[in-house]
Amino acid sequence: MMWGDGNPLKFTLDKADLWDLRSNNDFMTHPDFSYTGLQRLVTEGRFSEVDEVFEQRQSRDNPIGPTKISIGRAELRLGDPISYDCHLDLSTATVDGVLRTAAGEHQVQAFVHRNRNVFCLRVTDLPEHARMELIPLAEMNDCLAKLNHPAPRLVEEDDILRILSQSIPDGPCYVVVWNVSGPDFFMSFGAAESEASATSVAKSAWHEAADMGLENLHQEHTKSWDAFWDGSAVYLPEQRVSFLWHFGLYLLSSSSRRGSVPPGLQGLWPMDGVMPPWRGDYHADMNVQETFWPAFASGHLELADNWCNLMRDAIPAAQEFTRRFFGTEGTFLPCCTLPDFTVVPCWHTVQLAWSHSGWLGWLVWLRWRYSMDKEWLESCGYPVISEIFRFYRANLRQEVDGHLHVPLSSSPEYRENKPVAWCKDPNIDLALIRRCCDWVVEMEEALGVDALRASARDVRARLVPYSLTANQELCLWPDKSLEESHRHPSHLMPIHPAMDLTTEDGEDARRIIDASLEHYFSLGQYRWAGHTYAQMASLAAVIGRSEFAFDCLHQFAHYWIGPNGLHFNRDTRETGHTCYRGQDLRFTMESSCAISAGISDMLVQGWRDIVRVFPAVPEHWKDIAFRHLLTEGAFRVSALRADGETLYVRVVAGVDRALRLPNPFAEAAIKTEGGTIRLEGNLLIADLKKGQGISLWRDDKWCEGVDFHSRAMPAMHRGVGWLGLR
Structure with missing residues (x-):
């Protein structure tokens, strides 16, 4: 997390595998701590005992840990600030800009290397006194002392390197290595069972980075991000919506890798100097699911x-x-x-x-x-x-x-x-x-x-x-209807995401879907939260309510994200839109991720073995396109729409499988390339082999050999990737 005006410039640091997992599980030894005991106490109305046995004992015995642990804050003092003009480019995960201080004008470039545990920073025309310092979390927050973490150890090596080590009891030791003087700073991170091993990892990473140099590291870094973004793409007419799609994927891709520890509530962007809210845990009643949602349709x-x-x-x-x-x-x-x-x-x-x-x-x-x-x-x-x-x-x-x-x-x-x-x-x-x-x-x-x-x-x-x-409305449980606006539409699970009731399941199912949504809407949105809009965007998309899906995007972007794009659990401007308002700035990443997934759901869907292109796009999105989005059934799909009409679709099969595509071209004549299409009712069907691609287009408005990217780009709002520009 990069912040500050230059006096100092600040970097709040975290690493995915740093957790204090020690737990006092004595609460499980209580004779009533069982499902049978829970049923008995609830049936007998002994709710204070329920609270004590199943919640309070554990909380008292584990007041701080187990918890996610962050590293601390690095600082670089450049002098009294005059102006700040920096931005984060999502396409390269790089901060660029200019800081003007009393000491002069400083060009700034910063990035965390995509494939190395190295933070890289260049600041030009540094004041002579400027030194990179690291304040460990233990010096900012006394919770680590209460958890009996040993004091961090700082070693100065020559006049160049600093080595900070911190052990987590019954866990890893992590080490941070950095050079104190610039203009190019490299900060490397290692974690291992022993301090010696972690130091070896971090020092090796630092020396490799210093030997390569910042330009080569950045070239390697951007090449990796280019490969990621090349995996799939959307071309949307609205900058804000396009930003939402990219930002959710950016957060997930930055914090989730094969072989790594999955990100918790805040990913790798901790709040400065404090222990993480909700211990940074895996919350499974919505947060985990929304966090990983965009991995699927994006094809990652x-x-x-x-x-x-x-x-x-x-x-x-x-x-x-x-x-x-x-x-x-x-x-x-x-x-x-x-x-x-x-x-x-x-x-x-x-x-x-x-x-x-x-x-x-x-x-x-x-x-x-x-x-x-x-x-x-x-x-x-x-x-x-x-x-x-x-x-x-x-x-x-x-x-x-x-x-x-x-x-x-x-x-x-x-x-x-x-x-x-x-x-x-x-x-x-x-x-x-x-x-x-x-x-x-x-x-x-x-x-x-x-x-x-x-x-x-x-x-x-x-x-x-x-x-x-x-009235055929889904209840919370038998004889209990939702009677108030609520942030969790749990009772709508049969509609989405479980999709046990769909719009294609007959009149009875459609009646339940319509009645349940009308009832939920009738209660208002005053107690909805950002994650509610994120979840409802996808629900709206799969039942074909495109304008409602778009409104969810609009509400989320307008009320639930801050100037730097992060999702807060409060309307910080206190507009009166929601009861969840105020300056409680606890960021969580799941809603941004889920909104990205919702946008993909508006563009393409593959449930019940039918591939649907543009199933829920709002009326005013006349010119849009997407490339290589993934659907159920392992189909990679690209499509383009111009002036409100679908002109081109291409599908590549990930496995041997029959493509079933509702005809998106209305009554227009179509041409195909790469396979044979047969028409069954309104379904275009093609039997595809793994890796086989088939293209379909309107004969009157598309020509064979037209470059998809060049036709799609006019739909793309320019400047989508900028973040934090001020």
Whole structure:
């Protein structure tokens, strides 16, 4: 995080793998700490004991940690500031600009190398006194002392290098190496089990960077970012919307890599000098899901792999927790965790809800659907989903009506952690259990396995139906309608993202969808949050409500992001638009990521094995295009629209698969190249082999051989990538 006016220029530092994971788990030894104990205490109305056993004991025993740990702040003093003119270019992840101080004019360039743990900074015409200093977090915040972290150790090596080392008890030691004098500064980072190993890693990285020089490092850095952005693209007529798409991907790509620890709530951009809000945890009632959402349609599946791998690797620990708490087989995933399945305090009504397991499983299912990679499915996807299904199957209870029921859960985050939040058969749980059954069947058929298919079909058939009002509106749970504006549309899970009810499921399903949305709208948006608009943008897109989807983008951009693009959980301008207002500047990254995914959903969709191009674009987007977006079924799709009409579509198959495309060209004559198309009703169908691409275009408004990029660029608003210019 780069900030400050030059007196000093400041850099708040973080590293993905720095966590204090020590936890006091004595709270689990209480005799009532079990699902049976929870049911009994709730049934008997002993809610103060519920709060004590399932929330307060853990919070008291773990007041600060487990938690994410940041590094601290680097500072460079340039003199009394006069003016500041810098910006972050998203296309190259580089800050460029000019700072004017009493000492003169300073050209500034800064970047964190995409493939090296090195921060690079050039500041020209430095004052003679200017030195890069590093203030460790331990000197800014006494929480590390309370966690019994040893004091950081600073070593001066010659007159050039400084080496800061900090150990995390029962965790890694991290080391920062930097040169104090410029104009070119290199700051490298290493983490390992021992200080010696971490120092060796960091010093080697520093010397390699210094030997290469800043220009070569930047060339290498920008080449890597160019390759990333070349993976897919959107060409949109509005600068603000285009920024939202790019920024969400930028945040995720900057903080999520294969083999790395997945980003928590704030990614790699900590608040300066404080411990992270909510411990920087993995919040599974929306935040994790929204964070990794854009990895799929953007075609950057690698951005979701570290999360999917974390879920797979957590299975043994999650199985142990499930056996201990529920006394059953399977994998239950609580709401709030850190790496290594470290459970951290949370509202007990949310922590122990059943929906998190299924909604996290949904991410794994998406990773399968967008790749159709059977090797990945066998090694990661199926093991996770089958374990979640086993948990559901073991804990559903059949009652006298013949249906399977959820005995006790909640509809996050309705009524927060109050007693009235506890319920039976919440619709969010039912939707995810239904879909989990579908995923098991689909995955076993793909793998040629027949271990759980019959059981999954049986559970789905016997599961209690959704609870509806007399007006066919989805309830929170039986006989309980949402009666207030709320930030979490949990009761709409059957519509989206579970998509157990779609607009193509017949009149009854459409009636439920329409009635449920009208009811939700009737309650107003005063208690919606930024993440609500992010989630609802995609919901609107998949049901074809393009203007509502666009309005969600507009509301998010206007009320929920700050001047530097970051999403705050408050309307900081206090416009009266929402009850969540004020100067509480706790940034979280999930909403920016989800908005990016929502924009992709407006451009292309692939659910139910049908590829839909421009399914939810607003009326005023006459000229738009996208390139190489990915859909379910592993299709890479490019398309162009001019003057409100689709002119060109190209689809490349990632696996052997039939393309089913609703005719986007209306009644116009079309031409094709690369494959044979047949028409079945309104569907254009082509049997494609892996790697085979087929192009379709309007014969009257497109010519063979036209360059797609040159036709798409006029739709692109110029200057999209600038951030923080002032």
